[in-house]
Amino acid sequence: MRVRPVTLKGFFKKEFTQILRDPKMLFAIFFIPLIQTVMFGLALTSEVKNVELAVLAKPNSRVARDIRARAQASGWFKISPVTQTADPTLLIESHRAEAVLIAPKEGFEKALERGNAPIQLLVNATNAQRAQQVNGYVQQIVAQVAAERGYALSPGLIQLDQRILFNHNLDTTSYMIPALMVMSTFIVLLVVCGMAIAKEKETGTMEKLIASPCTVEEIMLGKTLPYFVIGLVIVGLILFVGVAWFGIPFRGSLWLVAVNAGLFALSALAVALIISTVVSTQQQAMMGSMLYLLPGILLSGVFFPVANIPPLFRWMCYLNPMMYSVVNFRAVILKGGDTALFWSNCFWLTGICVVLCVLAYKNFKSTLN
Amino acid sequence: MKTEPNVIEVENLTVAFGDFKAVDGISFYVKRGEIFGFLGANGAGKTTTIRCICGLLNPTSGTVLVDGKDVSSHTAVLKPRIGYMSQKFTLYPDLTVRENLLFAGSLYGLRRKDIKPRAEELMRFIGLSQHLNEPVKLLSGGVKQMVALAATLLHNPDLIFLDEPTAGTSPITRADFWRLIRTLAQNGKTVFVTTHYMDEAEYCGRIVLMERGRIIATGTPEELKKQFFPVPPVELVFTQPRQASVREDLQRLNLGTAENFSGGLRVRVTDMEGFKAYAQTREGVFTYRPVAPTLEDVFLKAVSGRNAQ
Known part of the structure; x- marks a missing residue:
């Protein structure tokens, strides 16, 4: 175990020179995360809009009228003109409505007075996530109308989704960008660092490194630390764009962001090292990264809440370093940070990092010898 | 020559990859300050032998001694003394000659301010000072090989291994290369060179002929000629x-x-x-x-x- 500063400095200088001199590399490292940020920020919002809503009630129901008016005004819904006698299931099957709110037999007014009458909501749940949001919106609107009309609602009838609490407008940009800080950076680090190591093997320059008195530790650190720095820069870049351009709230502390970023960057580089020990060309490194990234992203909570993943696969989420860092960034950036949760996540993340680094070190050492 | 001590001693070296024996029980020695030629067709086991002597590969059986020390247990001491120019191209094409040399130096723990004069001296030695600031990818094949040699000599090793240094280069480059190799030997360096150009082997002090992992002949060029003819x-x-x-x-x-x-x-x-x-x-x-x-x-x-x- 020996690490000479002169050698590390040499690696830093070399890696940065190579990256800065290669336009394709620069593009991959800095522009792809930026483009992803802009895309998720502007275009790929999963925010629910223009949902066809049908309200089935007696023609003279004032509450139904209010619900329709409020739903229309919210911008989330368009009201389908239907009669009380329409078959709600058929409405959904024929795509004439995505959600159908059905008044009880006695009417909305009586039901709300009693406070616990079942108000049925049918939602087209082909897209489960969207259905959940629609459900939330409808409940919210019914609650508002009821409150306005002076009905006392029994607690429990209207339940708001927990996740909506810190994202009042259900603004997906604010929700996505912290996750993107993890996802984009992870992708770039895994691919770029993995390929950089594979490239040394492929072109034969690794031979020169092994023949020199460089220790395994020096080669490992020399090939990863420059990318660690790059990872932190990318995180900062996405955060900056998110706050400055998309106006996401930044309620936490920068240093917590840095701790979380450091930990997941470390885990990404460890995975890159492990992949690089089993491949011998850049193409294989790319394939290896993709093999890890696809399930890694799907099971990270970036797109699908971990709670919605069946228990059979959920345990994999808990082995996924991305999952902890996504939760942490969302918490730190949007909420300001729940300290206990943050540090417990960091604890598990550190554990995973240690395991990955030890694995990477052992594999790297044995393949080099 | 005879009075010089043996710097490399290889005894019964065998390297097997699965069932295939790349090197099959070879023994030879190299004397200090000699140009030692390792000859044979591709796949004869030349590179494998060199990798064993440089400590990049552990032998399946047999011993490799450098200055009487076993290579596999003394790699840390021996590596700084060894300059190995691999058959593969080991320069970074996107970096300039100077940047390549600086990085190669840092691998040996040399400081930038120490490498700079050494790099310039080496480039003068190989006669290519004008290329110092050019990206390696723009250089011609022969010049690239010369620069690779410079990178190999940067840390002033006394044991120099050149694995097919002249493969695919022009006759002029080959002549230049051998002029440099002779100069190195005159300065007391031990040069271990592999080639499959038989005319080049005439420049070597002693030669080993290899075929399919075995040594089939060994001696000075004159001795070999007398022995076989x-x-x-x-x-x-x-x-x-x-x-x-x-x-x-x-x-x-x-x-x-x-x-x-x-x-x-x-x-x-x-x-x-x-x-x-x-x-x-x-x-x-x-x-x-x-x-x-x-x-x-x-x-x-x-x-x-x-x-x-």
């Missing part, structure tokens, strides 16, 4: 239009093997008396004269001799 080869020039029957006769009478060369045959005679008798029966068809054997002759004879066994 107690009877010198003969150049046969036709005085009449070429006659194919001559070649067939030589083979049938078991007098030697012949190859075409411009205007005649080059015959590795095995039975001189028999050949002279045959030549008399063909008077007026060809003339002949004995010539000095080349290492190419030696190699071909050594290989065909083994294959005949």
Whole structure:
């Protein structure tokens, strides 16, 4: 175990020179995360809009009228003109409505007075996530109308989704960008660092490194630390764009962001090292990264809440370093940070990092010898 | 030469990859300050042997000693003394010559301010100072190899391993390369060089011929020529239009093997008396004269001799 500063400095200088001199590399490292940020920020919002809503009630129901008016005004819904006698299931099957709110037999007014009458909501749940949001919106609107009309609602009838609490407008940009800080950076680090190591093997320059008195530790650190720095820069870049351009709230502390970023960057580089020990060309490194990234992203909570993943696969989420860092960034950036949760996540993340680094070190050492 | 100590001693070295023995029980030694040639076709086991001596590969069995120290247990001490120019191209094409040399130096723990004068001195030594700030990818093949040599010599090693340094370069570059190799040896460096150009092997102090993991001959070029050609080869020039029957006769009478060369045959005679008798029966068809054997002759004879066994 020996690490000479002169050698590390040499690696830093070399890696940065190579990256800065290669336009394709620069593009991959800095522009792809930026483009992803802009895309998720502007275009790929999963925010629910223009949902066809049908309200089935007696023609003279004032509450139904209010619900329709409020739903229309919210911008989330368009009201389908239907009669009380329409078959709600058929409405959904024929795509004439995505959600159908059905008044009880006695009417909305009586039901709300009693406070616990079942108000049925049918939602087209082909897209489960969207259905959940629609459900939330409808409940919210019914609650508002009821409150306005002076009905006392029994607690429990209207339940708001927990996740909506810190994202009042259900603004997906604010929700996505912290996750993107993890996802984009992870992708770039895994691919770029993995390929950089594979490239040394492929072109034969690794031979020169092994023949020199460089220790395994020096080669490992020399090939990863420059990318660690790059990872932190990318995180900062996405955060900056998110706050400055998309106006996401930044309620936490920068240093917590840095701790979380450091930990997941470390885990990404460890995975890159492990992949690089089993491949011998850049193409294989790319394939290896993709093999890890696809399930890694799907099971990270970036797109699908971990709670919605069946228990059979959920345990994999808990082995996924991305999952902890996504939760942490969302918490730190949007909420300001729940300290206990943050540090417990960091604890598990550190554990995973240690395991990955030890694995990477052992594999790297044995393949080099 | 004889008084110089052995710097490398290889005993019964075997390297097996699964069932395949890349190197099969070879033994040899290299003396300090000598140019040691390692000859053989591709796949003969030359590179594998070098990798063992440089400590990049652990032998399956046998020992490799450098200055009496076992390589596999003394890699940390030995590596700084070794300069290894791999057969693969080990420079970074996107970096300039200077940047490549600086990085190579940092691998050996050299500081930038120490490398800079050394790099300039080396580039003057190989006569390419003007290329110092050019990206390596823009250099010609020969210049690239020269720069790779400079990177190998940067930390001033006393044991220099050059694995096919001249493969695919022009005759001019090859001549330049050998001029440098001789200068290095004169300065007391031990140079271990592999090649499959037999004419280059003439420049070596001592040679080992390898084939399929085994050593088939070893000695100075002169010793090898004497050993394999107690009877010198003969150049046969036709005085009449070429006659194919001559070649067939030589083979049938078991007098030697012949190859075409411009205007005649080059015959590795095995039975001189028999050949002279045959030549008399063909008077007026060809003339002949004995010539000095080349290492190419030696190699071909050594290989065909083994294959005949």
